Amino acid sequence: MSSKLKVAIVGSTGYGGVELIRFLVHHPQVEIVSVISSSSAGVPISDGFPHLTDIVVQDLDGVDIHEIAAKADLVFTATPSGVSTQLVPQLLDAGLKVIDLSGDFRLRSGETYEAWYKKPAASSEYLKQAVYGLSEVYAEKLAGVSFISNPGCYPTATLLGIIPALQADWIDHRTLIVDAKSGVSGSGRGTSLVSHYAEMNENFKAYKVNKHQHIPEIEQVLGDIAGEDVTVTFTTQLVPMTRGIMSTIYVTLKGDHTDQDLIGLYRDYYKDHPFVRVRGEGVWPATKEVFGSNYCDIGFAADARTGRLTIISVIDNVVKGAAGQAIQNLNLMMGWEENLGLGFIPVYP
Template sequence: MNVAIIGGTGYGAVELLRFLYNHPHVTVSKIISHSNSGTPFSEVYPHLVNLIDTEMESLDISTLAEEVDLVFFATPSNVSKNYIPELIDKGIKCIDLSGDFRLKDGEQYRNYYGEKMAPEKYIEKAVYGLSEVNKKAIENALLIANPGCYPTATTLGLIPVLSHNLADYQNIVIDAKTGTTGAGRSLSQGFHFSEMQENFKAYKLGIHKHIPEIEQVLSDTANEDIQVTFTPHVVPMTRGIMSTIYVNLKERQSTKQLLDLYKEFYKDKPFVRVREEGIIPQTKEVYGSNFCDIGLYADERTGKLIIVSVIDNLVKGASGQAIQNMNIMNGWDEATGINQLPIYP
């Protein structure tokens, strides 16, 4: 199958290429980057010289639709919505790594993304690509809205306890940290070495664009409106997300009882690993992999459940999950091409 990547010079694109390079069913036939059209990809990423020397191209939708079967959009927000409708109308499968098709509410999209949402009929066609939860819908989808990195870690951590109605829906506190690649490859003063080294900062309190996405997924799970307190932080590491979540349990539960529930919930999900009692996952343990590792502690003294969920933001939080969704869409084993060991140390 021939695929294209649009947004060819970002971290999402190079991570897609890392996994697709050895994928048995896929050839990356086009890499699209308007700003680098005519430039070999290995000039932008020299570590790929003699491996991926594909010359990047400008976007021509008509030509693209004739030459590829699926398109990955690794573009910033408010870009893919301008091109995906035409590709969808031509029958080309699309997986969007941005947030353009995740939200269902146009007012929320405008408030958090600053522009008008994509046309309603295409929003309705989009399937939210949380692979472990929406697999059946993904199998028949033409358009996948790939989840954000924070929402992936957070919702995978919360869905089992919420789906069993064991927690107070209206008192969810999420304390999340990300590495610097979460900000993308564009230059920003706040992410210079001298600004980040030996530093640790909270940002975008109350206005982060992943807030409505998290609330939408959790509300769909609980069948009632849920609001969360979400505080994102950036830490001086390259990759990784740790989402530490606090919920009030409705009745007393032991850590073992809840771990058993989580293990049962994710028993057929190859990329979610629920840790044993007393073992809390670390970001280093999923580095470079498509795994989401979850640890639990039920504090019987306070009646709170503490959930720790870790992912690699560029893999399970972006490109790895996009390939997992591609595999599901095409009826392949969902682990094809991405079932790699984490990099350690």
């Protein structure tokens, strides 16, 4: 009889769900008891994802709260925004632990959610229960909780790049500008003209400029750190690649801090957290250097000429920006080593 934690994955046929499977299959403390899809129940998961042939041989289950509760201890919900709003409360009420990868429980204010997501917000009773899982920043708050709201991909790269300097009060947050770039997998497996190969190949394009729903999430966390309202200018752009996010962050330095000062500050801030790697002077991370892994790599260029600091932060959007961080949060929730089952080297080249 297994003493492993029994987990179910709702949304197993999306990129976040299938990436959860990639890692959890090797996780020493976890057993996947059910892979769930509302749209494809009853067929083998490898029909839609042939790379899983002979590896994950389970059929997809439908969404049935009682069945899930009977089988599982914890559920990852890798569902589209608007679905978790209804589903997560039912799972919690059935006594399950939940780690939610949608955006539905990240904003404390239902009003803000509705303004940016253009959908009805979850009930405030459940919004209050959610603990925001930016692993390196809130590790201590995550131990022992039953409900974690996993951060968005852009917020993860952006916040990990800003927070140490903001907390140290080295930067003027009123000048924050974030130029963010993402691989196309960030928009999910649903088909659309934007993600059509012939349209996106050999192309670089901006979308939702200053309108992306991850903006209030970033501002909420930065506001908590700063102790006052923070507003950011935020551009989202698509890169002709599958995985990877780079947030290029611009901010005015309050003092005359050098790259070396910043490297020291950040290395110290993240010293207990293996997945943030702070690069050396004059070296900036590229997205390929974290491909397929849970790392977030950060580099700096403090410019004496302009008094501004440029911070470059990269992640793999489906790992540290989704499934990987969700498992890191599971580890923190359960009191396991932070990198358990996640210690894979980036795939290079």
